[in-house]
Amino acid sequence: MSKDIKVKKGLNLRFKGEAEQTLVEAPRSKTFAIKPPDFHAVVPKLVLKEGAKVQAGEVIFFSKYNEAVKFSSPVSGTIVEVVRGAKRRVLEIVIEADAVNSYKEYGTMSAESSDAEAVKTRIFESGCGAFIKQRPYDIIANPEDAPKAIYISVYNTAPLAADPEFILQDQKAEFQEGIKALKKLTAGKVYLAVNKKSSNLKDIQDVEILNVSGPHPAGNVGVHVHETEPINGGDRVWTVGPEDVAIIGRLFLTGKFDAKRTIAVVGADAKDKKYFRTLLGTNVSALVGEVNESASRIISGDMLTGLRLTNNQFVGFYDNTVTVIPEGNNYRMFGWLPFTYNNIHSMSKTSLSWMFPNKKYDVNTNLNGEERALVVTGEMEEVMPLDVYPMQLLKACMTGDIEKMENLGIYEVIPEDFALVDYVNTSKIEAQEIIRLGLDLMITEVG
Amino acid sequence: MKWIRQRLDKIKEPFSKGKKYEKFAPAINALDTFLFVPNHTTQKGAHVRDAVDLKRVMITVVIALIPALIFGIWNAGYQYLSQIQEQVGFWEAMGEGAIKVLPMVAVSYAVGLGIEFAFAVFRGHEVNEGYLVTGLLIPMVMPVDIPLWMVAVSVVFAVLIGKEAFGGTGMNILNPALTARAFAFFAYPTYMSGNGVWVSEASELDAVSGETILGKLAAGTDVPYNTMDMFSGLIPGSIAETSTICILAGALLLVLTKVGSWRIIVSGFLGAACMAFIFNLLGGSYPNNDLMNFPWYNHLVIGGLAFGVVFMATDPVSAAQTYKGKWIYGFLIGLFAVMIRIFNPAYPEGIMLAILLMNVFAPTIDHYVIQGNIKKRKKRVKAQVKTAV
Numbered sequence A: 001m002s003k004d005i006k007v008k009k010g011l012n013l014r015f016k017g018e019a020e021q022t023l024v025e026a027p028r029s030k031t032f033a034i035k036p037p038d039f040h041a042v043v044p045k046l047v048l049k050e051g052a053k054v055q056a057g058e059v060i061f062f063s064k065y066n067e068a069v070k071f072s073s074p075v076s077g078t079i080v081e082v083v084r085g086a087k088r089r090v091l092e093i094v095i096e097a098d099a100v101n102s103y104k105e106y107g108t109m110s111a112e113s114s115d116a117e118a119v120k121t122r123i124f125e126s127g128c129g130a131f132i133k134q135r136p137y138d139i140i141a142n143p144e145d146a147p148k149a150i151y152i153s154v155y156n157t158a159p160l161a162a163d164p165e166f167i168l169q170d171q172k173a174e175f176q177e178g179i180k181a182l183k184k185l186t187a188g189k190v191y192l193a194v195n196k197k198s199s200n201l202k203d204i205q206d207v208e209i210l211n212v213s214g215p216h217p218a219g220n221v222g223v224h225v226h227e228t229e230p231i232n233g234g235d236r237v238w239t240v241g242p243e244d245v246a247i248i249g250r251l252f253l254t255g256k257f258d259a260k261r262t263i264a265v266v267g268a269d270a271k272d273k274k275y276f277r278t279l280l281g282t283n284v285s286a287l288v289g290e291v292n293e294s295a296s297r298i299i300s301g302d303m304l305t306g307l308r309l310t311n312n313q314f315v316g317f318y319d320n321t322v323t324v325i326p327e328g329n330n331y332r333m334f335g336w337l338p339f340t341y342n343n344i345h346s347m348s349k350t351s352l353s354w355m356f357p358n359k360k361y362d363v364n365t366n367l368n369g370e371e372r373a374l375v376v377t378g379e380m381e382e383v384m385p386l387d388v389y390p391m392q393l394l395k396a397c398m399t400g401d402i403e404k405m406e407n408l409g410i411y412e413v414i415p416e417d418f419a420l421v422d423y424v425n426t427s428k429i430e431a432q433e434i435i436r437l438g439l440d441l442m443i444t445e446v447g
Numbered sequence B: 001m002k003w004i005r006q007r008l009d010k011i012k013e014p015f016s017k018g019k020k021y022e023k024f025a026p027a028i029n030a031l032d033t034f035l036f037v038p039n040h041t042t043q044k045g046a047h048v049r050d051a052v053d054l055k056r057v058m059i060t061v062v063i064a065l066i067p068a069l070i071f072g073i074w075n076a077g078y079q080y081l082s083q084i085q086e087q088v089g090f091w092e093a094m095g096e097g098a099i100k101v102l103p104m105v106a107v108s109y110a111v112g113l114g115i116e117f118a119f120a121v122f123r124g125h126e127v128n129e130g131y132l133v134t135g136l137l138i139p140m141v142m143p144v145d146i147p148l149w150m151v152a153v154s155v156v157f158a159v160l161i162g163k164e165a166f167g168g169t170g171m172n173i174l175n176p177a178l179t180a181r182a183f184a185f186f187a188y189p190t191y192m193s194g195n196g197v198w199v200s201e202a203s204e205l206d207a208v209s210g211e212t213i214l215g216k217l218a219a220g221t222d223v224p225y226n227t228m229d230m231f232s233g234l235i236p237g238s239i240a241e242t243s244t245i246c247i248l249a250g251a252l253l254l255v256l257t258k259v260g261s262w263r264i265i266v267s268g269f270l271g272a273a274c275m276a277f278i279f280n281l282l283g284g285s286y287p288n289n290d291l292m293n294f295p296w297y298n299h300l301v302i303g304g305l306a307f308g309v310v311f312m313a314t315d316p317v318s319a320a321q322t323y324k325g326k327w328i329y330g331f332l333i334g335l336f337a338v339m340i341r342i343f344n345p346a347y348p349e350g351i352m353l354a355i356l357l358m359n360v361f362a363p364t365i366d367h368y369v370i371q372g373n374i375k376k377r378k379k380r381v382k383a384q385v386k387t388a389v
Helices: A116-125 A164-168 A172-183 A221-228 A242-254 A390-399 A402-408 A415-424 A431-445 B002-015 B022-035 B054-084 B090-123 B130-140 B148-166 B176-187 B213-219 B227-232 B244-256 B262-283 B296-301 B305-312 B323-343 B351-388
Strands: A002-006 A023-025 A031-034 A044-046 A059-063 A066-072 A077-084 A090-097 A132-135 A149-153 A190-195 A208-213 A237-240 A260-266 A275-279 A296-300 A307-309 A321-326
Touching: A002 A221, A044 A090, A059 A090, A066 A116, A116 A172, A116 A242, A132 A221, A149 A172, A149 A221, A149 A242, A164 A242, A172 A190, A172 A237, A172 A242, A190 A221, A208 A221, A221 A415, A237 A242, A242 A260, A390 A402, A390 A415, A390 A431, A402 A431, A402 B351, A415 A431, B002 B022, B022 B090, B054 B090, B054 B130, B054 B244, B054 B305, B090 B130, B090 B148, B130 B148, B130 B176, B130 B305, B148 B176, B176 B305, B176 B351, B227 B244, B227 B296, B244 B262, B244 B305, B262 B296, B262 B305, B262 B323, B296 B305, B305 B323, B305 B351, B323 B351
Parallel strands: A002 A208, A023 A275, A149 A190, A149 A237, A190 A208, A260 A321
Antiparallel strands: A031 A090, A044 A059, A059 A066, A077 A090, A132 A237, A260 A275, A296 A307, A296 A321
């Protein structure tokens, strides 16, 4: 079974610095880390203390308010440091890796022939539950929920982002097994969104294939949910990243929590723009080397939604991309004149850059202006394929009007869906942050 | 460039955080950012941003206004000189017009920006660029002979009551430039309406007549202009609203750059044409009503209709914000403008009141458009509950 999704509104951003499609083994990082802030709204309760020995796949912490949600170590080694921030919040759990991984054995299991409860228990006890995220709210899934459907997207349209199809080319069997396991978790469908033009994964079984075409954010799960089974208040759907499905599959095939991570290093300032095979939570410097932080920025994730890193910090739990782009801390004389500086990409027709839709642009982190009141209307709608009114929803979030937020479709969006709004809006409003705060308010008020 | 940057950084030093003049930072920043786009980098959210900013958008509108402004200056001189002498040179008319118009622009900017800067310092936010457009629009929609102090008072009213009282840029309900004009219109009617104000010195010199076409039509006197005169703008009127051709040039820039909403512009003219056409049809029964029998296409090119629809109705803050809402909003503006023109002889031109009226109704229009979206969502929930039962 399959369905076509044709996205019309959106914006493909073409920037310099694509990764070439070659896969190399990354040098094994000395330290790895799991970062609890990657799991929004989770308060970690540590199981193992500093100095403890840990095996790959062994649980190191669980969620304080839901013990069934567990988080495992991707490597074997010694926990060398628990980095804490303000109010003793745990920021990083750093593990010094052994030369060779030793795994905790969970035992092999056939996902297809096992019953649903056993599959669910296996996924959550091994820490693979952390890969499953819930919509609405963009938080870790609660194992007690029965999701309406599960969505996986192997089509990434974000600028310079890693190509999931390339990552999965040698993990197809594991990916298929992972899908079989996920299928047990829902009474509804498992949707797999693929690039309509070309995909090697159209023959995957036990899924409803979504053939997606169109500009970014066509690859975002939010669009697929919206086009198939839109979320109403009280609904839960789950989403899993493409390579994470393969990790879940390996858990069933090999009995091990084998958290392989393939990371595309991209961006104009990255030295070696390739795909690196490593493990979850690797030190970013093992991939990009020492970066001059005043001149370039390291981002874990793509440049629209990623998180800024410094040298020797760790790649985020869900990220398959590391972006290194120039910092834009320079002045531009009379840069506000229309039709000048056309070498900077703009969706607005006040720049002539629209005449060259296929040109690959240089990009840096300059804000290209200053934050202003919301004045211009109609531009957010042009990059919002969901049937929501973006500006009105943002305003409802700013004022914390819960009823209005509900009415305008807050359940259907997560910050990532507003990434392009961040990019295009003239007033330089931080849309993703506003949506995140709005969602947090919904969690506390509605749950 | 580097040298200027270094000098500027030095000047800005005492305005930085924790220093003596920290409070006045918004004022100095406003001046600085007019020379340089600042070196601010993204701190949260998307790490890269589009090249557009509000300054760029506002300057685009100012550029779009320039043809109408230049024509307005020339026409202000020409309308006066052509009545008292045989031959009028281009530069002669420009000079005469510039003496009248430029001081008004200067006063409008000086007073308005003064208030904007004061509020930015007082409220601790950056100076918003919106007034660059408003400040130019205000003199452009005034009669040429209005005393400068009246311009100043109108500006004060528009910025304080029309904008800042609602919370500043982006929050105002009424278009500030039209608020200024409406204030002047009701506060100083003898300077803002009638037959003596539309051509320079017309109220002083008997030799100069200063009636607009709409005034003549309302009074039932003959109109000595053809459609081409009206289209090109060689007619008396507020400073920059007479030349439909120059206004359309500006409209073209606004639409091509997507700064002005083409939906509002198109539906505005459409609304006016519809209304005028209906009155044309009815006009046969009222042969004495010149306004009703005035051809509908001429209705589109006289008075401030074009200027209002292109430059005032498209103000994104006070207009409807949804696509559908913009169609309705624009259409009703055109419709009401012509209706007021024809029905109400006390207000020969209706565009100002039509836009202000629709400014007030724009949130309501949006409300109903958005309700459509909300209803769809609620229906979905209901359908789901039903299948669950």
